[in-house]
Amino acid sequence: MSTEVLTPEARVRSRRPVLFLVVAALVAVAAVVAIVVGRGSTSAVPLAPDNPQPAGAxxxxxxxxxxxxxxxxxxxxxxxxxxxxxxxxxxxxxxxxxxxxxxxxxxxxxxxxxxxxxxxxxxxxxxxxxxxxxxxxxxxxxxxxxxxxxxxxxxxxxxxxxxxxxxxxxxxxxxxxxxxxxxxxxxxxxxxxxxxxxxxxxxxxxxxxxxxxxxxxxxxxxxxxxxxxxxxxxxxTVGDDDAGGTAALVPPTVRVLGLQLLVLTVVVLLWGGRRLGRVVTEPMPVVVRSAETTLGRGRLYRRARDHAHAAAGLRAGCATRVATRLGVPPSARPEVLVAAVARATGREEAAVGALLYGPPPTSDAGLTRLTHELDTLESEVHPS
Structure with missing residues (x-):
């Protein structure tokens, strides 16, 4: 049985990871405090009494x-x-x-x-x-x-x-x-x-x-x-005593601690991860503007009479924009967005659901009609 004796230099090297983690934790805590203090008591909610932006109150x-x-x-x-x-x-x-x-x-x-x-x-x-x-x-x-x-x-x-x-x-x-x-x-x-x-x-x-x-x-x-x-x-909802879901059950100190641990985890991953070197760019033979690619894709859809893909793109864009205006998160289920749009426009939920998620059109006329209906729906939705 042999006993390994560490030299002073080895002891210092063995403590370096621990010291780095301690320093990283302190940096993370300082960053969180700076974020919280810098954010202050203002918000970006429309008509909120703590919102200093033009839409605030x-x-x-x-x-x-x-x-x-x-x-x-x-x-x-x-x-x-x-x-x-x-x-x-x-x-x-x-x-x-x-x-x-x-x-x-x-x-x-x-x-x-x-x-x-x-x-x-x-x-x-x-x-x-x-x-x-x-x-x-x-x-x-x-x-x-x-x-x-x-x-x-x-x-x-x-x-x-x-x-x-x-x-x-x-x-x-x-x-x-x-x-x-x-x-x-x-x-x-x-x-x-x-x-x-x-x-x-x-x-x-x-x-x-x-x-x-x-x-x-x-x-x-x-x-x-x-x-x-x-x-x-x-x-x-009127009887929602647990407003905000399970997040309301978590004390604020726990949420702050969780954010600190998240920042610390990112720091450790960046420190211990493998460095891949600087990003190397490769010159492209030709530069294509995004508007030209959009128009080209649209012409391909029209030439192939692919009304389903064209309609899906129109509906997805409309749904994204009205969800942003109404404050509906991108991860929300379709029925949540439909209910919010119906309340905002006064339309029936069934009509809104058919317009945003209904069957695709089968003709150019149907696709044109869908385009006009989506544009009308979007114009009726205003940020509250």
């Missing part, structure tokens, strides 16, 4: 906070029901993403309601039967033309995407966009104030300073000391 939330209004942000119906109540204002930035059960839950909170973007819903039942959405809006400034104090204080709105039609005699319509329709509807219901703003983008940083938008928005949202800012998300 950080300006309105900041002004409300300076006026003494406490802004609380929620992203699920369960949280909105839990936080909102009598004596608070509940802002729903996109009612088009709520189903009947969610609308009923919002109604039963007892809070003053400010509802945004109802244009893509067939109606607002069962939340209220006093109004219904109208597709007629205005691209030019519209005057208040009503006696509502908030509207008269604003004077004019810069624009309105869509409108609201009054179904009850007690509904005050302001900023008329068409005969019997306006950009704002207000009324009293069950002892609380309700306001429907046809164009919720008036809250955004981009449009808040236009015309009288800021005066109207701040008066509608600042009526109580507490404002619950509800940003509906695709896939949220």
């Amino acid at each position: 950080q300006a309105a939330a900041t002004i409300l906070g300076e006026q003494g209004v406490r802004v609380r942000t929620v992203s699920t119906t369960a949280d909105a029901v839990r936080v909102a109540g009598p004596g608070t204002t509940l802002l729903v930035t996109a009612t088009g993403r709520l189903d009947d059960d969610q609308l009923a839950a919002v109604r039963d909170t007892g809070a003053d309601l400010v509802l945004g973007q109802p244009t893509f819903l067939p109606d607002l039942e069962p939340l209220t039967d006093r109004v219904e959405p109208s597709p007629v809006g205005s691209d030019v400034p519209v005057p208040a033309a009503c006696a509502d104090p908030d509207a008269t204080a604003a004077g004019t709105l810069s624009r309105s995407v869509g409108g609201v039609v009054a179904l009850g005699d007690d509904v005050e319509l302001c900023f008329p966009t068409a005969e019997g329709a306006g950009a704002l509807a207000t009324w009293e219901q069950d002892g609380r104030a309700v306001a429907v703003l046809a164009d919720a983008t008036l809250l955004s940083n981009e449009h808040l300073a236009d015309a009288g938008n800021a005066a109207l928005v701040l008066r509608l949202l600042g009526g109580n000391e507490e404002l619950v800012w509800y940003l509906p998300t695709v896939g949220d």
Whole structure:
């Protein structure tokens, strides 16, 4: 039996991998901390009160906070029901993403309601039967033309995407966009104030300073000391106490630790992996523009009368673009995307599913018709 004695140099060499792992772990932790600190408390969610981008609403939330209004942000119906109540204002930035059960839950909170973007819903039942959405809006400034104090204080709105039609005699319509329709509807219901703003983008940083938008928005949202800012998300349900799936069960510290381990794993793989040398480019005999290859592929499809491949490409491109606009992840199942598009456009789910995933056309005329229908569908889907 022999005993191996390590020299001082060998001991140093044996400790180098361990020392490297320790240093890599410290670097990973520092990188994660820098990312978290650098990211701050801002987001990129449209109409979010912490989004400083043009589509965000950080300006309105900041002004409300300076006026003494406490802004609380929620992203699920369960949280909105839990936080909102009598004596608070509940802002729903996109009612088009709520189903009947969610609308009923919002109604039963007892809070003053400010509802945004109802244009893509067939109606607002069962939340209220006093109004219904109208597709007629205005691209030019519209005057208040009503006696509502908030509207008269604003004077004019810069624009309105869509409108609201009054179904009850007690509904005050302001900023008329068409005969019997306006950009704002207000009324009293069950002892609380309700306001429907046809164009919720008036809250955004981009449009808040236009015309009288800021005066109207701040008066509608600042009526109580507490404002619950509800940003509906695709896939949220009224009884979903476990919002976000299993990710909600994981404590934030565990998620941060997991990210650190991921960064450390990447560092170790890069350190221990085999180096393949620098990338060597090979000169191509000819450079072909991407547009030319697309046109060439299209001519081949037309010459071969391969309507199925052409239709599949058109449908895939349309599905990708509308999913991006609606915030649906690329990995979502077709039925999830179909449901989101149906809610956003007011179409039947069966019609949307047949258009995006139906059988391929069998003729040039059918392919042309499919192209026009997909283009129409895409034009009806707007980011919320």
